[in-house]
Amino acid sequence: xxxxxxxxxxxxxxxxxxxxxxxxxxxxxxxxxxxxxxxxxxxxxxxxxxxxxxxxxxxxxxxxxxxxxxxxxxxxxxxxxxxxxxxxxxxxxxxxxxxxxxxxxxxxxxxxxxxxxxxxxxxxxxxxxxxxxxxx
Numbered sequence: 001x002x003x004x005x006x007x008x009x010x011x012x013x014x015x016x017x018x019x020x021x022x023x024x025x026x027x028x029x030x031x032x033x034x035x036x037x038x039x040x041x042x043x044x045x046x047x048x049x050x051x052x053x054x055x056x057x058x059x060x061x062x063x064x065x066x067x068x069x070x071x072x073x074x075x076x077x078x079x080x081x082x083x084x085x086x087x088x089x090x091x092x093x094x095x096x097x098x099x100x101x102x103x104x105x106x107x108x109x110x111x112x113x114x115x116x117x118x119x120x121x122x123x124x125x126x127x128x129x130x131x132x133x134x135x136x
Contacts, residue, residue: 009044010044017047020047025060025063025064025067026047027043029043049066050067053066058087065083066080069083108122108125111125
């Protein structure tokens with residue numbers, strides 16, 4: 001299969017396929033005599049694995065670890081579960097941050113009249129926070 005066909009089969013752009021190859025997540029493709037990349041069904045399966053892992057938010061580093069575990073038939077499921085639990089803890093932290101941001105934005109929205117006057121507590125709050133960060 002050429003890179004365009006693999007892209008269609010996996011939903012991964014050709015640019016990302018080349019990127020994954022460059023990172024070592026995907027073995028270097030076999031090249032035809034004219035220099036075109038050729039991929040096997042095994043490569044497609046590997047890319048689908050990468051895609052699903054990325055869709056679940058795993059970092060590229062963690063995807064690499066998961067790929068190694070996937071290929072290692074002597075792995076313990078404990079290793080995989082531990083990796084997933086670590087990822088879950090990171091997701092929980094990100095979720096908490098997003099909930100805090102949402103609450104802060106909601107508070108700003110509630111403090112603004114949203115009328116035709118130019119004064120706006122949202123802008124004032126953002127400007128005062130920027131001034132504090134800039135040391136003013």
